[in-house]
Amino acid sequence: MPLNRRTFLGSSAVAGAGVALAGGVAAGPAVAAGPTGHGHGRPAERYSFTVMGTTDLHGNVFNWDYFTDGEFDDEAHNDVGLAKISTLVERVRGERGRHNTLLIDAGDTIQGTQLSYYYAKVDPITARRGPVHPMARAMNRIGYDAAALGNHEFNYGIPVLRKFEEQCDFPLLGANALDARTLRPAFAPYVIKRLRTPHGRDVRVAVLGLTNPGIAIWDKANVGGKMVFPGLEEQAAKWVPRLRSMGADVVVVSAHSGSSGTSSYGDQLPYVENAAGLVAEQVPGIDAILVGHAHAEIPEHFVTNEETGKRVVLSEPLKWGQRLTLFDFDLVWEKGRWVVVGVGAEVLNSNTVEEDRGIVSLLSREHAEVVAYVNQVIGTSVAAMSTAEAPWKDEPVIDLVNLVQAETVREALAGGEYAELPVLSQAACFSRTASIPAGEVTIRDAAGLYPFENTLEARLLTGAQLKEYLEYSARYYVRTAAGVPVDTSKLTNAEDVPDYNYDVVSGVTYDIDIARPVGSRIVGLSFEGEPVDPAARFVFAVNNYRASGGGDFPHVPGATQVWADSEEIRNTIIGWVRAKGSVDPAEFASVDWRLTRDGVPVF
Numbered sequence: 001m002p003l004n005r006r007t008f009l010g011s012s013a014v015a016g017a018g019v020a021l022a023g024g025v026a027a028g029p030a031v032a033a034g035p036t037g038h039g040h041g042r043p044a045e046r047y048s049f050t051v052m053g054t055t056d057l058h059g060n061v062f063n064w065d066y067f068t069d070g071e072f073d074d075e076a077h078n079d080v081g082l083a084k085i086s087t088l089v090e091r092v093r094g095e096r097g098r099h100n101t102l103l104i105d106a107g108d109t110i111q112g113t114q115l116s117y118y119y120a121k122v123d124p125i126t127a128r129r130g131p132v133h134p135m136a137r138a139m140n141r142i143g144y145d146a147a148a149l150g151n152h153e154f155n156y157g158i159p160v161l162r163k164f165e166e167q168c169d170f171p172l173l174g175a176n177a178l179d180a181r182t183l184r185p186a187f188a189p190y191v192i193k194r195l196r197t198p199h200g201r202d203v204r205v206a207v208l209g210l211t212n213p214g215i216a217i218w219d220k221a222n223v224g225g226k227m228v229f230p231g232l233e234e235q236a237a238k239w240v241p242r243l244r245s246m247g248a249d250v251v252v253v254s255a256h257s258g259s260s261g262t263s264s265y266g267d268q269l270p271y272v273e274n275a276a277g278l279v280a281e282q283v284p285g286i287d288a289i290l291v292g293h294a295h296a297e298i299p300e301h302f303v304t305n306e307e308t309g310k311r312v313v314l315s316e317p318l319k320w321g322q323r324l325t326l327f328d329f330d331l332v333w334e335k336g337r338w339v340v341v342g343v344g345a346e347v348l349n350s351n352t353v354e355e356d357r358g359i360v361s362l363l364s365r366e367h368a369e370v371v372a373y374v375n376q377v378i379g380t381s382v383a384a385m386s387t388a389e390a391p392w393k394d395e396p397v398i399d400l401v402n403l404v405q406a407e408t409v410r411e412a413l414a415g416g417e418y419a420e421l422p423v424l425s426q427a428a429c430f431s432r433t434a435s436i437p438a439g440e441v442t443i444r445d446a447a448g449l450y451p452f453e454n455t456l457e458a459r460l461l462t463g464a465q466l467k468e469y470l471e472y473s474a475r476y477y478v479r480t481a482a483g484v485p486v487d488t489s490k491l492t493n494a495e496d497v498p499d500y501n502y503d504v505v506s507g508v509t510y511d512i513d514i515a516r517p518v519g520s521r522i523v524g525l526s527f528e529g530e531p532v533d534p535a536a537r538f539v540f541a542v543n544n545y546r547a548s549g550g551g552d553f554p555h556v557p558g559a560t561q562v563w564a565d566s567e568e569i570r571n572t573i574i575g576w577v578r579a580k581g582s583v584d585p586a587e588f589a590s591v592d593w594r595l596t597r598d599g600v601p602v603f
Contacts, residue, residue, distance in 0.1 A: 173209020
């Protein structure tokens with residue numbers, strides 16, 4: 001019968017005592033020999049252990065939503081945060097034996113909530129006698145063994161990342177994050193952990209960290225000229241044989257890269273964004289891959305290696321600490337080495353446990369500080385505004401973002417060479433649940449509307465380029481013939497385009513004919529009531545993510561930059577509201593674009 005974990009453990013007994021080893025893992029109780037021999041009357045030497053994994057934690061320590069100022073909840077009633085993960089981890093350690101486990105992460109750790117923002121920007125960890133980052137404190141307390149770098153680790157600049165690295169009791173891994181000058185790893189490529197078995201033969205587990213090549217585009221301002229990020233397959237092919245030659249019995253890859261084989265940045269880079277499956281397929285010698293970046297849930301997925309025919313197990317736990325992956329390994333000592341004879345994966349749901357009170361109390365003061373910060377009142381609004389219908393209607397709340405961006409650029413260019421050119425602005429709906437209430441407006445309202453740390457730039461575009469930009473954006477809609485009922489739940493996200501990669505542009509008017517094929521949907525593109533001249537020049541207010549090539553929109557990355565700001569757009573919005581005191585949508589809301597079919601408005 002095939003060997004699985006149940007039969008494997010069923011024929012085994014627990015033995016061994018904990019001893020700290022040079023590899024950094026304290027070894028402990030392990031699975032001892034079962035009754036099966038090797039033809040010499042001696043029992044086979046067996047050992048089992050578990051590698052636990054998280055990914056895309058995005059600054060979530062508590063089961064808390066700083067945008068709604070309440071406990072986190074969603075339609076599936078998921079829970080989030082390291083406090084929940086800690087409870088699961090301790091439960092697994094109790095079941096498996098603490099020293100038969102490792103705990104790793106696949107990146108995107110220090111960006112994503114107002115908690116992580118606060119300790120990067122408001123009370124920064126980089127300040128003299130600055131605080132320890134809450135994610136470092138929590139992960140240190142829980143006992144992580146390693147974490148791969150995610151692309152969002154670079155959002156706040158390299159100094160913040162280096163300080164976070166310094167504060168962690170575990171290595172941040174990035175075998176394909178290279179120094180731009182020397183082309184040597186800028187971070188530790190791997191770590192090898194030693195697990196002691198009761199047989200006197202340690203198991204050496206190598207964890208190879210790989211990050212995302214897209215960093216070169218998305219955080220160009222922070223890494224340009226400093227670091228380069230080659231492809232995951234190339235670097236795994238370089239490092240996995242080295243790890244095996246160094247005596248690794250088991251190789252686990254922690255990859256901040258999805259498994260779909262696709263890229264959101266098109267052909268701007270020769271490297272695949274979501275390459276975890278390709279790594280498993282092309283690089284021999286890997287036993288398991290912890291997948292990140294895609295915010296998907298993959299409990300267990302097997303990929304067959306093309307060269308060896310061996311199956312490699314992949315698992316991606318759901319983002320924000322909603323799931324914990326368990327890789328269970330079964331080993332047998334054969335011909336002088338440990339051989340993996342079984343490996344499987346599963347995920348545990350963090351909504352099944354309570355928060356670890358130790359983690360909660362450890363960071364309760366920091367949590368309270370951030371809650372007080374996000375609830376600061378910055379002004380008032382005459383009317384409520386929401387993004388609920390923004391993916392298919394021109395909504396005032398998106399107009400507000402574009403108004404602030406256009407005004408900021410116009411003021412910055414006043415009196416200069418480009419002052420007479422019309423200013424257009426792009427914005428996207430980052431969240432369908434964001435809202436500005438009637439009455440008092442707080443920092444958390446603005447943060448919910450603009451959750452990313454994007455900054456503002458101004459680029460030059462022609463009318464022809466603008467039209468192509470809008471055509472590219474309009475691929476977001478599912479082609480829907482005239483007369484066919486429109487279901488908004490099925491209208492958007494065609495070709496898996498996320499909401500944040502659908503841009504609307506203010507300063508011009510246009511229709512999007514969703515009955516037409518992609519590439520010929522923009523109708524009646526006009527500026528001040530006249531058709532846009534293909535040769536006309538415009539200043540385009542655009543966020544740095546888009547300007548750097550994020551989303552693979554045409555023309556903007558190569559367009560002339562006439563101005564750039566280091567201030568985050570979110571803070572610019574907050575400052576604008578503070579200066580105005582009161583926001584009245586009647587002063588700026590206008591329908592600049594609409595969906596149509598054969599000239600008839602859809603809504």
